Structures are given as C-alpha cells and as structure tokens.
Amino acid sequence: MANNSSHITDYKVLTRVLLVLMFCTFLTISITSYNLAAFTVTIALLIAGFKSFLVLSYFMHLKYESLLLRILVSIVFVLFALIVLITFIDYSYR
Amino acid sequence: MMHNTVDKIEYVSFLEHKGRFKGLFSWIFATDHKRIALLYLYAIGTFFFVGAILGLLMRLELIAPGETIMKPQTYNGIFTVHGIIMIFMVVIPGLSAVFGNFFLPILIGAKDVAFPKLNLFSWWVFIFGSVLAIASQFMKNGPPDTGWTFYAPYSTATGTNVITATTAAFVLGFSSILTGLNFLVTIHQMRAPGMKFFNMPLFPWAIYATAWIQLLATPIIGITLLMLIAERLFGIGFFNPDLGGDPILFQHLFWIYSHPAVYVMILPAMGVITEIIPTFCQRRVYGYKAIALSSVAIAGVGFLVWGHHMYTSGMSNQARWFFSLLTFVVAVPSAIKVFNWISTMYKGSIDLKPPFLYAVSFIFLFIIGGTTGLLLGSIATNVQVHDTAFVVAHFHYIIFGGMGFAFFAAIHYWLPKMYGKMYNFKRANIAWAIIFVGFNLLYFPQFILGFQGMPRRYFDYLPQFQTGEVISTIGGIILVSGFIFMVYNLVMGVRKGEPAPANPWNGSTLEWQIPSPPPTENFDEVPVIKKNPYDYI
Numbered sequence A: 001m002a003n004n005s006s007h008i009t010d011y012k013v014l015t016r017v018l019l020v021l022m023f024c025t026f027l028t029i030s031i032t033s034y035n036l037a038a039f040t041v042t043i044a045l046l047i048a049g050f051k052s053f054l055v056l057s058y059f060m061h062l063k064y065e066s067l068l069l070r071i072l073v074s075i076v077f078v079l080f081a082l083i084v085l086i087t088f089i090d091y092s093y094r
Numbered sequence B: 001m002m003h004n005t006v007d008k009i010e011y012v013s014f015l016e017h018k019g020r021f022k023g024l025f026s027w028i029f030a031t032d033h034k035r036i037a038l039l040y041l042y043a044i045g046t047f048f049f050v051g052a053i054l055g056l057l058m059r060l061e062l063i064a065p066g067e068t069i070m071k072p073q074t075y076n077g078i079f080t081v082h083g084i085i086m087i088f089m090v091v092i093p094g095l096s097a098v099f100g101n102f103f104l105p106i107l108i109g110a111k112d113v114a115f116p117k118l119n120l121f122s123w124w125v126f127i128f129g130s131v132l133a134i135a136s137q138f139m140k141n142g143p144p145d146t147g148w149t150f151y152a153p154y155s156t157a158t159g160t161n162v163i164t165a166t167t168a169a170f171v172l173g174f175s176s177i178l179t180g181l182n183f184l185v186t187i188h189q190m191r192a193p194g195m196k197f198f199n200m201p202l203f204p205w206a207i208y209a210t211a212w213i214q215l216l217a218t219p220i221i222g223i224t225l226l227m228l229i230a231e232r233l234f235g236i237g238f239f240n241p242d243l244g245g246d247p248i249l250f251q252h253l254f255w256i257y258s259h260p261a262v263y264v265m266i267l268p269a270m271g272v273i274t275e276i277i278p279t280f281c282q283r284r285v286y287g288y289k290a291i292a293l294s295s296v297a298i299a300g301v302g303f304l305v306w307g308h309h310m311y312t313s314g315m316s317n318q319a320r321w322f323f324s325l326l327t328f329v330v331a332v333p334s335a336i337k338v339f340n341w342i343s344t345m346y347k348g349s350i351d352l353k354p355p356f357l358y359a360v361s362f363i364f365l366f367i368i369g370g371t372t373g374l375l376l377g378s379i380a381t382n383v384q385v386h387d388t389a390f391v392v393a394h395f396h397y398i399i400f401g402g403m404g405f406a407f408f409a410a411i412h413y414w415l416p417k418m419y420g421k422m423y424n425f426k427r428a429n430i431a432w433a434i435i436f437v438g439f440n441l442l443y444f445p446q447f448i449l450g451f452q453g454m455p456r457r458y459f460d461y462l463p464q465f466q467t468g469e470v471i472s473t474i475g476g477i478i479l480v481s482g483f484i485f486m487v488y489n490l491v492m493g494v495r496k497g498e499p500a501p502a503n504p505w506n507g508s509t510l511e512w513q514i515p516s517p518p519p520t521e522n523f524d525e526v527p528v529i530k531k532n533p534y535d536y537i
Ligand code: HEM
Pocket: B149, B262, B263, B265, B266, B308, B309, B327, B328, B330, B331, B334, B369, B370, B371, B372, B373, B374, B376, B377, B378, B382, B385, B386, B387, B391, B394, B395, B398, B399, B402, B403
C-alpha cells in the first residue's frame, strides 16, 4: 500500500516561500522596463518556472512525497519541454 | 482446479444491491464502479450503433458514382459527425471507461476506484458532451462539415455548427481527463497488499499507461479547440493566415493530442488481448515485463510522433525526417507485444472459444493496420497515399480491427462475470465469422482504391473505382448484420442464458476468484497477493 503519512509544513517556511514568490512577481514586472530584446520573454519564463517549482514543492507538498512521485512529476515537465522543442524543429527551419 | 468453489456462498450481487435510490436512479446516481461501467457500456453501445448507421449511409452513397441517396453537403456533415461520434464518444472512452471501470479495481484487489463520486461525475460529463455532439447534427446552421479533425482555416470560416461540435469535444475531454486521473490514483494508492507494480495483471498496466496519456494530452486539444472558438467568435488570428495566423499551428496542436489519443484507443485493447491469450492457452504470459514496459514506452514515444500526419502540410523538411524516424521507433514496442502474444500461444493448449477467436483476429488485423502505418510513416510513400482511401483503410484496421475487435473480445470474455450469465457459443462463433468477413470486405478494398488514387472524404468518384466501392459497400452491410446478430446473442445470453460459474474459462487473475456477478464490495476480505497473476505452466 502507499504511504499514508501526511506532512505538516511550518508556517515560517510557508511565509518565506510566499515572500520569495511575491519578490519574483515584482521582478517579472520590473524587468519589462529594461530592453533585453528576445531575452525578456526568456527571463520571464525562467522566473515563472522557478515560481512553479516553489509552489509544487512547498505548497503542493511534492518535496515531502515519495521519490517515485517526484520523478513522475518531473517527467511531465521534460515531456512538455520536448514537445515544444520538437515543434520548433518545424518553425526554425521553415 | 478452482472451478466453482465460490459458487454456493449466499451473497447479494452488485446488480441486486439496494442502495440509497431505487429503479433507474439507483443506476444513474450509482457510485459503484461496476454500475458506472455498465452505464458507459449502454451509452457507448448506443452511440456506436448511431455511428455505424451513419457509416452505412456513407457506404450506400458510394455504391455508384454520382449522387445516389444524398447531397454532397449532407455527405460532408455525415462523415464529420460519424468521425466525432466514433472517435470522441466511442473508441477513446470505450475500453477504459467500460472495462477499465469494471475490472481495474477488481484486478488490483480493490473495492472501488479512488474517487467513486468523481467517477459518476465523469459519466455525467460524458453524457452532457455527447448530447452536445449529437445536437450539433440537428441545429439550425447544419452539421459541422470539417471532418473530425476540424482543420483551420476552413473550420474558422464555415457557417456550420462548428462551435457546438468543438464545445462537445472539449467537454468530452474533461470526462477523459477525470477518468484518467481517477485510474492513476487508484493504481498508485489502492493496490491490494503484496501487489507490487510488477505483480499487477497486464490490463491494469495498459490502463495505467493510457491514463497518463489521458491526463497529459487531453488538455492540449481543449486549449486548441478553445483557440478555434475564440478565433471564430472574436476574429483573433491564431490560425487564419488572413489575420496573421498560421494554419499549420492548428495541425501541430491538434495532432499533439490526437496522435497520443490513438494510443488511448489501442493500449487498453492490447491490455485486453494480453489477458485473454494466457487464459485460453493456459500458458504463462511470455515476457511479462516486456509487455508491461512496452505499454509505457508506447505512451512515452507516442507523444513525439504527431508530425507524421503533416508531411504534406508544408512543415519544414527537418521536422519531416525527424517525425518519420520517431514513427519507426514507436512501432518497435508494438511489435514486441505481437511477438509476445504469439510466443505465449506457442505450445499452449489452445481453446478456440469466442473471446479467443476475437483475440487472434485482433492480432491479424492489427498487424495489417500496423504495417500499413509504417508505409504511411515513411515520407516518400506517404506523399503518394496521404488523404486517400488508403489512410481510411489503415486506421479502420487499427481502430475497428484493433480496438473494436478487442472490445468484442472483452465483452465475450467478461460478460459471464459482469452479469453472471453465459451466452450461446455457436451463435457467438457465427457472429464472429460474419463480422470478420464483413470487416475485411469493407476495408481491404480501400487500401487498393487508395493506391489507385481514390481520395478520402469524397462524395463522388470516377467510374474506374466502382468495383472496389461496391465490394466495400457489400462488406459494410455484412458487417452491420453480423454486429446486430452478435448483440442479439449477448442480450439473449444476459436475459435467458445459463447461469455462469465464477470461473468459466479457468482464468487465474483476481476477477475469477470472486462470484459472478461480483458482490458490491468485490471482495469479502482484502486479498493478499503473493505471486505473478498468470499462474499457469
Ligand atoms: C504501428 C503504429 C502506427 C503507425 C506507424 C501509424 C502511422 C500513421 C500515419 C503516418 C498516418 C498519417 C497518414 C496520412 O494522413 O497521410 C496515420 C493516420 C492515422 N492513424 Fe496511424 N499509425 C499507427 C498506429 C495507429 C493506431 C494504433 C491508431 C489508432 C488506434 C491509428 C490511428 C490513425 C488515424 C485515426 C489516422 C488518420 C487520422 C486522420 O487523418 O483522420 N494509427 N497513421
């Protein structure tokens, strides 16, 4: 049978994560005032990716789940990246 | 032998169980996975019948060149709605919603799925989506005429009920996602004590791989159809080149879902076949792990081959050879399964009962469908036969010859368990023969017609194609008659048949160790699993 243990995260940890998330949001907005050309989107996506990582790990408790589950969730993101990448084999060479 | 040991115990089966509601309500508000499975069976059976009638109408139109029984625009509507019903309402949900619901929990030794109420909700969502889809046929602007693929930019421009039909597909997608999620959690959390992943029977393995695809791929079609609806309603230029959009983007998004979706159809079918063959050969499955993991491999690689539907669309050359390469890679795990089924039969004591007849014809038809898939997967031949009757023949061999025959195999295999009654074998064999002959007459000529240049989705044709088209139409009539006879035999079995013992086929998986029909909670005591499910020589 699967693990039935539930993990209770400390409020302090949750608050700190929340602060980091808000800081990242602020960062996403503020970089739009610099002209970074194509990198604007890249950086915004990187920050957004980091934020989802935090939400998944702490708010959704993935950090405290079994290794199997963490691997499965990671595979989903790898798959997504692959699909985007492969689509661009078409767009970059057309 | 474990025959009949559980037969004499007094118990209340799920069919007679008295719950909170009475009569019809005790079914449409049931949360028991077995009752929900039967709800799906009746709904999907009805839709299949409607879809088959539409198919027959198309075949009758094609019996002679020129207009015979309908106008071209009617024909366009009929092939579109035929496709939508068959793909989204019959073959995608089919095996996992009916037999997955009924047997997944039993095969892993659980009392129900992880979220029984969500399961009922999925059925209601499915019915709602289906009603919308059927309504699109009758509403005032006329049935959608885009084909089930809804290709842009035509779908952004035609005046027919495209929005209703795409909304229907969107809603049906939700049902699929929720079912997949439910099964994933069930398999992770509810396995009986001692049942490790590699002790699971292979039908649950197939359902597991399928559920991942349902969960991950279906949202993509949802978004795509929403984009299409937004383009139609607000003139946003996602796909229409006049508005700065890219029509090939639609094809990418559509097939990123719809190729994995073809594995939603076929993986559970392969799972069914993998259950039936060892039982009727009384042989241990050859290469248990290879079969389990090839399901996962098919699900994984199957996500990356969608571009083989787009060789002629104007996609870049680099993308074309890349997709062709991956298409050949994905055929390998499918071939592994075929090899393993045949090796399982080798030196077995084969018992040619109706479920096994359907199972071997599955293998035969799947080989034809699969190898013609490779022909389509190589770019040079694809350019020749893309959008011809050849493609129609390919996917009917795979979907009907594969998923359809697996469904028929499954119903003949598990009906005695589901209803506690047995059908007539002789009539079942005759129905099988009619269906098998009708099927091949219907679809094989289409390979040849396609090679000769007969386009698909055309209401008319040049006189030179008539011989093939007539043979095909005759096959269609034979097939539908065989199907009606099969259903008649099964219904008679359920209503008047002999009581079925707990283990009529001498199977070794868990469903055969409980009474037929099963009690509401499946197991009196939670089974403890100590060995591989296929306990034969
Ligand atoms: C052995 C593996 C398979 C290969 C290599 C393969 C290859 C292909 C290719 C290349 C096409 C595109 C043909 C064209 O439009 O020019 C195609 C079409 C199609 N295949 Fe397969 N296929 C395979 C298995 C399957 C399976 C398992 C299913 C479904 C259960 C399936 C269902 C379809 C459908 C529905 C279409 C036509 C879609 C449309 O245009 O309406 N195929 N296949």
